[in-house]
Amino acid sequence: MEELGVLGLLDLVGIFVxxxxxxxxxxxxRLDVVGMxxxxxxxxxxGGILRDLVIGAVPPAAxxxxxxxxxxLVASALVFFWHPQVTRLLPAVLFFDAAGLGLFCVTGTLKALDHGLSPLHAVLLGVITAVGGGILRDMMSGQIPSVLYDRQLYALPALLGATMMAFAHWLDLHGGIVTTGSAVLAFLLRLLAMRYGWRTPRPRGVPD
Amino acid sequence: MEELGVLGLLDLVGIFVxxxxxxxxxxxxRLDVVGMxxxxxxxxxxGGILRDLVIGAVPPAAxxxxxxxxxxLVASALVFFWHPQVTRLLPAVLFFDAAGLGLFCVTGTLKALDHGLSPLHAVLLGVITAVGGGILRDMMSGQIPSVLYDRQLYALPALLGATMMAFAHWLDLHGGIVTTGSAVLAFLLRLLAMRYGWRTPRPRGVPD
Amino acid sequence: MEELGVLGLLDLVGIFVxxxxxxxxxxxxRLDVVGMxxxxxxxxxxGGILRDLVIGAVPPAAxxxxxxxxxxLVASALVFFWHPQVTRLLPAVLFFDAAGLGLFCVTGTLKALDHGLSPLHAVLLGVITAVGGGILRDMMSGQIPSVLYDRQLYALPALLGATMMAFAHWLDLHGGIVTTGSAVLAFLLRLLAMRYGWRTPRPRGVPD
Structure with missing residues (x-):
């Protein structure tokens, strides 16, 4: 993602979180060090690997x-030795996770647009970039992906940020302000959803 | 799959079901709207995405x-608001699902042959096209893929339809009759298997 | 993997096991014949399919x-009819599985290097080649991948063999001796780990 140079550091922060x-x-x-x-x-x-395989950008950036x-690996070493402390910092982890969500949905959308996908499909890939890694994490640890049932607003902020990014691109608006604005939109919506406990609906008639 | 123009509508019916x-x-x-x-x-x-990644047809048709x-999305909206009614229509859903199975095993085989794969590997990809989506659905909802254990004839009709398609191609027989015939073969075998409760065997000595 | 001609037979032995x-x-x-x-x-x-998708070698060798x-298919037929006998031969299966592990981590690394990946990423793909199939097997049979928690040395021998292979390649050392040596290193480490019950650590403070 060389075209996103200035976002490089933030990118690694998102990956770290x-x-x-x-x-x-x-x-x-209770996995071992290999599982961690x-x-x-x-x-x-x-998420980025799935996106790159789909758009044919192989080998994927990873x-x-x-x-x-x-x-x-650095994140693993940290958690391996100090996971009780990291767990206590969970609010900070969730804050940066929201930042990563905002960043990845936007960079994923941009990269898909750069590879010629339609705005609709670029949005789809932006969301996959943002939530795909978490889905694979849950599937590999024997659980239903939390994004599918926990009713938190997680995929929806990514969808909104990706949509704003693709819409701006369609209007021929480019540059750092648009990119940053779209990422911040997803980030803020995610923070607000956590703060106020906003929830997605279940199918009609399914009890809570 | 532009080369399959006339099958386009049926294709969307299969995707819908x-x-x-x-x-x-x-x-x-009991997932939420995102999970749905x-x-x-x-x-x-x-299934089609897996096939397209394997044959290098990227971005995949999806x-x-x-x-x-x-x-x-339309199917989700329908089920979101009227799932009790849809559940009552399950026999019709299973009927169209069998049609989708027949169609996808044949179109998947054809697309793989078009991309130069051998008849054997094209058959394999035809079956993956037909059953891959269901396998991913079950894995993502925390279950063993039903096609692996439920002993219904589901993969086998797809295998038969794909094989007939690849064999006809190998004999240099082409055209709508061959394609339709292969799809109908898989469709009918699936319907007969449901009607008469035909079952696949378990390994020798494993009790029912 | 035509460039690995002499390893062709061993390759099929690894696939068989x-x-x-x-x-x-x-x-x-208790799956049925389709699941088997x-x-x-x-x-x-x-594992090889994942590797080939990542390096863009499509269609994958499989x-x-x-x-x-x-x-x-031959392995399935054998287990279908004689699984009690095969289970009794499990020590031999584990022996050949260790051989397959050694072989696949090395051939996977080589193929990735041939496709221009860096030594670090080639090592990563060597390990994925060796353990990826087992991870997919466990995920499809509804279990957490054993390599993530069972504390056996399984991924680590593959990592060591792949690293030796990539390091030799980086030193411009090539040829059968280097390849065989790297595979044997992983193989022996795996055998020793089984023999002496060597175990990987859990995160600090997680009880056994």
Missing amino acids: FAVSGALAAVRQ VVLAEITALG FTSLGYVLTP | FAVSGALAAVRQ VVLAEITALG FTSLGYVLTP | FAVSGALAAVRQ VVLAEITALG FTSLGYVLTP
């Missing part, structure tokens, strides 16, 4: 960048 | 066609 | 080679 959430899932499931590293890597990189592979 | 089965699985698992849409999309499009993405 | 482990998992989970064939194929071929698809 996603990796922390994968490594913490490994602690909860695998879950950290797949949570951080899985397999050409050193930082993408090493950052989850 | 597969999406309904995904959305109904979401109701059974994800399962509907993955059930309907997953990421270039508007109808492929929107049809599962 | 991986397929046996998939078919035995199907017996344990699917698990045998995915266990044997899944979809161009006749032997790759037929060998798991």
Whole structure:
């Protein structure tokens, strides 16, 4: 994602925080060090790998960048030795996770547009970039992906940010303000949803 | 699949019915609206996406066609508001699901042959096209894929239809009659298997 | 993997043994014949398919080679009819599985290097080639992948063999001795770990 140079650092921050959430899932499931590293890597990189396979950008960025592979290792080492402390910092982890969500839905959408996909399909890939790693993390740790049932607003903020990004692109609006604005929109909606406990609906007639 | 023009409508019918089965699985698992849409999309499009990734037809058809993405949304909306009624129509759903199975095993085989795969590998991809979405649906809803254990004839009709299609292609027989005949063969075998309760065997010595 | 001609037979032996482990998992989970064939194929071929998708070698080798698809069918037939006897031969199965592990981590690394990946990423793909099929097998049979929690040295020997292979390649050392040496290193470490019950650590403070 060279075209996103200035976002490079934020990108690694997002990968780091996603990796922390994968490594913490490994602690909860009582996995060993191998399971922790695998879950950290797949949570951080899985969404982007799925996106790159779909748009034909192979090898995916995760397999050409050193930082993408090493950052989850650092996150794993941290959680391996200090997971009780990391767990106590969970509010901060959730804050940065929301930032990662906002960033990835926007960069995923942009990369898909750059590869010639329609705005609708670029939005779809933006959301996959943002939530795909978490889905793979949950599937590999023997659980239904939390994004499918926990009724938190997680996929929807990503959908909104990706849609704003694709819509601006369709209007021929480009540049850092549009990109940042779309990411911040998803980020803020996610924070507000956590703060006020907003929930997605279940199918009509299914009791809570 | 532009080369299959006349089959286009039937194609969307198959996608619609597969999406309904995904959305109904979401109701059974008490997922929220996000889970319902994800399962509907993955059930309907997953098999074709796997096939296209394998043959290198990227972006997969699901990421270039508007109808492929929107049809599962319509199915989700229907099931979201009227799932009790849809459940009561299950025999009709199973009937159209059998039609989708027949269609997808044949179109999947054809597309693989068009991309230069051997008849054997084209058959394999035809079956993956037909059953892959259902396998992903079950894996994402925390269950062993039903096609692996429920002893219904589901993969086998797809295998038979795909084999007839590939064999005809190998004999240099082409055209709508061959395609339709192969799809109808799989469709009828699936209907007969449901009607008469035909079952696949378990390994020798494993009790029922 | 034509460039690995002399390793061709060993390659099929590895695929056969991986397929046996998939078919035995199907017996344990009481799947039917369809489930057995699917698990045998995915266990044997899944790691290589993931690798080939990532490096863009499509169709993956599994979809161009006749032997790759037929060998798991033979393994399935064997386990279908004689699984009690095969289970009694489990020590031999584990021995050959270790050989397959050694072979696949090395051939996977080599193929990734041939496709221009960095040594680090080639090592990653070597490990994915060796353990990816088993992970997919466990995910499809409704279990957490054993490599993530069972604390056996399984991924680590693959990591060591892949690293030796990539390091030799980086030193411009090539040829059969280097390849065989790397595979044997992983193989022996796996055998020693089984013999002496070596175990990977859990995160600090997680009780056994």
